[in-house]
Amino acid sequence: MAEASAPLRILVAGAGLFGREHLDRLIKRDDVRIAGIADPNPAACDLARARYRVADLFTDPLEMIARVPADGVIVATPSSTHVEIALRAIGHGRAVLLEKPVAPSADLALRIAETAESAGVMVLPGHVLRHDRNHQRLVEIVKSGGVGSPLYVNARRYRDDSHVARYSDIDPVLMTLIHDIDLALWVAGAPFRAARAWRNPAVGFRSMTATTCITTTGVICDLRTAWTFAAGDLPADRLEVVGDRGSVELEVGRTLHHYAEGNCRGLDLVAPDDALANELDHFLGCLRDPQRKPALTLRDAAAGLNLAGGLLRSLESGGTQEVMA
Ligand SMILES: NC(=O)c1ccc[n+]([C@@H]2O[C@H](COP(=O)([O-])OP(=O)(O)OC[C@H]3O[C@@H](n4cnc5c(N)ncnc54)[C@H](O)[C@@H]3O)[C@@H](O)[C@H]2O)c1
Structure with missing residues (x-):
């Protein structure tokens, strides 16, 4: 469980339109430290550097996940990249908020679910309307x-x-x-x-x-x-x-x-x-308290897919x- 008093260290993969929606909310919280941002697009990186004052910017989210210690990763990249990034984050034991659609197909969503379950890592699908x-x-x-x-x-x-x-x-x-x-x-x-x-x-x-x-x-x-x-x-x-x-x-x-x-x-x-602020609050609450049940699971997201x-x-x-x- 993350230490109650320390800010949660959050990585954000994807600093496009919706990644910035996440970042705009994270930056306002004093219980969160944006520990790194990754986006292959230089313009998105420049904008993120100026707006979020984050030193650790990467072009590759896989490298960021491997190098930067963190409590959780928000994946707001195009859906075709979700599976690889989520599996890498799970492999490093990081909880994930995975934007919708969590994967291009139900089979791939179930693959992430099985990997997360056997690693004991929480993955919250980004179905924000919940x-x-x-x-x-x-x-x-x-x-x-x-x-x-x-x-x-x-x-x-x-x-x-x-x-x-x-x-x-x-x-x-x-x-x-x-x-x-x-x-x-x-x-x-x-x-x-x-x-x-x-x-x-x-x-x-x-x-x-x-x-x-x-x-x-x-x-x-x-x-x-x-x-x-x-x-x-x-x-x-x-x-x-x-x-x-x-x-x-x-x-x-x-x-x-x-x-x-x-x-x-x-x-x-x-x-x-x-x-979205409510969703982030829920994700961060689940990070602080692993006994807390996520509002929905990857298996729910897979049923939708x-x-x-x-x-x-x-x-x-x-x-x-x-x-x-
Ligand atoms: N929950 C919602 O209501 C909602 C709304 C909009 C978008 N989304 C989801 O958020 C995700 C991003 O959508 P968007 O609107 O921000 O798209 P976008 O095109 O504005 O941004 C995507 C960003 O990801 C970057 N990117 C591409 N490949 C990457 C990689 N391998 N690693 C890191 N970054 C990479 C791109 O350079 C771009 O900056 C999608 O999964 C989308 O479905 C959710």
């Missing part, structure tokens, strides 16, 4: 029976079309729909058994991806992401859960409505809320896919 107070509130309503038995989940996540160039090497299913997949798993509390996906236009990421999936317990999930919008005002991310006795609906940043027993209750949103794999196969083949793990 730490968002308003999503937590919606899930609490569902789990406490507030809508009866869940029957149906509907989620949308629309992004501006700069995503097409920024994330040209990763499918929208893995990049943005993976959030909705994880939310559906969390809310439904069961893995998926079948999935179908459609994309319009059929080719390219500047498109709408619409999916329908069903869990082993029969919950039907309609999950959508589109990378077609102009920058500026976008429809809010939205999550709706319908049960056999009502429903609950979150329009992120706008409203939370609970329909039950013939009444609609508008619930106050927790605002301001910073899900299992569905993502089925959806990608469905986009290729045009058919419904069995996705039993």
